[in-house]
Amino acid sequence: MSDYQLFIDGQYCEAVSGETFATLDPSTGESLGTVAKARPEDAARAVDAARAAFDDGRWSFKRGSERAAILSAVAKGIKDRMPELADLESRDSGATLAKAKGADIGGAMFWFKTMGEFATRLDEPEPLPQTIAPGPSYNFLKRDPVGVCTAIIPWNFPLQMASWKISMALAAGNTIVLKPAPETPCTAARLGEILAEAGVPDGVVNIIQGPGPGTGEELISNPKVDKVSFTGSTEVGKQIMQMAAGTVKKTTLELGGKSAQIVLDDADMELAVDGALYAIFFHAGQVCTAGSRLLVSEARHDEFVERLVERAAAITVGPATADGVTMGPLVSQKQLDTVLGYIETGVKEGATVATGGERLTGDGLDRGFFVAPTIFTDVTPDMAIAQEEIFGPVLAVLPYTDPDDAVRIANGTRYGLAAGVWGSPAKAIKIADRLQAGTVWVNDWHLLNPKYPFGGYKQSGIGREHGMLGLLEYTEAKHVHVAIDANRRTHRWFDMTVPRA
């Protein structure tokens, strides 16, 4: 029996093929356990369970307030297992314990609770303006669930992202099949029993671990699925859109980023320096909103870089669960190779390594996937390290001449997920107005909240998650028109086609 099984129709089970795969601890390179490996046939089974659960109304017919009570019980179930889940998340994904507790487990609780509260707002139809003519009528807007949703997520915030997708789908009355990333399947697998205990009916949530190709593709192309929600790379996102087109599925995409941090000359230095480091090095840069480009004025450039390098030395890299460690490993050998490849490219392109730039070994780090916090200077906007998402601890510093130049550089990539400005709020807000990004932080970074919408401009995605806007993406809007007079005489427009008797 595998250590982490599939969760289909309210039951833990093995894959039909009986196949399993191993998940690694990226701090040590050692196996954490075996995981049932879903194949397309298992994905189809999970979709069938979600379809049946949606169609008989066991979840969609509940009032928002009932769904809210159950979602709140899910949040409580997660809270009760906080230490155990945080430890598991840390080992499976390389998140430091502080990140696992605060962002992954804490975020999971926060989303279930808040989305439950939002669910109650969907109960009442929204009145629309009355119409006198043509067609005197009362009009209102109802929000129906879309139906069966499927969600595919990456490995950087495993339980939090699983909770984003599940809490939103459930708040709006849908059923769902979730596929976690194969690198980080453990905590999502534990969610099955927490959901069942909290009273989520069988089949409403199904969780299957397995590869993207084949298994993930079945979740996108299966005609019984109504909506697809994908978080991952822009490259795979493009394929998802094509696959979803076959049956015109509603699709939301949360893709990559190359977010720019703009430091204004009046920024508080202490805040901006530590903030810039946090923006890029949080979770070793494996964050879609990582502030991977830092734009500093020519006048302040040298002084700022000097302080950045000095403060970067305060970041302690090491095994994710170890005391005092503030930056863990990359998630896999593959990600390590990608990041080291980009560092090599940066050097070849003529950028200068101001600090870091290498894999860290020794002191028990040899078998893990550790890279030193890396800062590049002498970067120009056209370089690969200034255009492409690296998804690792690599910062590109670019000088700007004036704020117009900074805005031009900031907007000069195919991405538009997030951006930020360090400086006096009045000036920073004016800059924020001109940035093409779904989230702009002023004197802050990385804070997301279930109350506020999140998503990308340009090739960073389609649609929004979170907030009322995000929840509405999990609904169909239904306009209902009720004629004020239910008699033939007042329905003069019928005469166009059917002459009066």
Ligand code: NAD
């Ligand atoms: P990825 O796109 O390769 O994989 C993401 C998920 O998609 C995984 O679950 C994977 O199994 C699945 N997948 C892969 N190929 C598939 C296919 N053909 N059909 C269906 N599913 C498939 O990304 P990754 O390397 O795992 O994660 C890193 C990337 O994710 C980064 O590029 C980053 O930009 C992006 N990301 C974005 C956000 C966001 O919110 N915008 C958050 C985290 C990560």
Ligand code: MN
């Ligand atoms: Mn793992």
